Amino acid sequence: MNLPALDEKTRLRLGIGLAVALVWLFVLLELSEQLGEARTLEDRLQREIARNQAVAQETYWPTFRAEVHQRLDEFRAHAWREESEGLVQARFQDWLRAQLSGHALVVRDLVVALPTPLADEALAPAEIRQVRARITLDFKPDALHDWLTELAESPHWVWVERMLVTQRGNPRVEMELTGLFIIGVSGDHHR
Incomplete structure (x- = not known):
């Protein structure tokens, strides 16, 4: 074709x-x-x-749920409570200064950052914020050890994220600490 x-x-x-x-x-x-x-x-x-x-079909979920709520209540009980972010910063700074001066540690620098949400917001309650502080101290080993021991036994959630000890010249300690706060509810300021 x-x-x-x-x-x-x-x-x-x-x-x-x-x-x-x-x-x-x-x-x-x-x-x-x-x-x-x-x-x-x-x-x-x-x-x-x-x-x-x-x-x-699993039967342990109600028990697991109860345990999660119990731990969440404990978590909230150990967090500080303040009405605003500014009060969170001020309270954390005042508490740190009081704790450090109570152990005769000389604070050279103390900076408290604005509160931020926790790293994994999906797993944490929305009202809980973390606040970080950067501290520079004169290095006194025994006093620092005593304070860190007391910090570990604190009823609040405060932990050391980083610590650097410099021995040259004037011995110093630089630390970064984090504390947990619940914003929107005022708590007891004297704890």
Whole structure:
């Protein structure tokens, strides 16, 4: 069959037929791809349903939930409480100065940063914030040891994140501490 020998109408019909066939092939390929994605999604959802059904059949969840709430209550009980971020900073700074002067540690520099949310907000209550302090002290080993021991036994959540002791020249200690606060509720300022 020679295309130039075909009349114009026949060539038009063949062209339209070829275009329709190409569009039909494209639609079939697209539907095939979507069908594959739907099957993959169905498989994933079936696995998730099976996993959720297995979890639902476990009997320890109420006990686990009670333990989580108990630990969360303990967590909140050990956090300081203040009405605003500025009061959080002031209280943490005042408490640190009082603690350090009580152990005859000379503070050369004390900077308290603004409170920030905890690193993993999904696992922590929304109202709890962490506040960080950077302290530079004159190095007195026995006094520092006594203070760190007392800090570990504190009823509040305060911990040392970094500590650097410099022995050259004038011995110094640089520390970064973090404390937990609940903002929005004032607490006892004398603890």
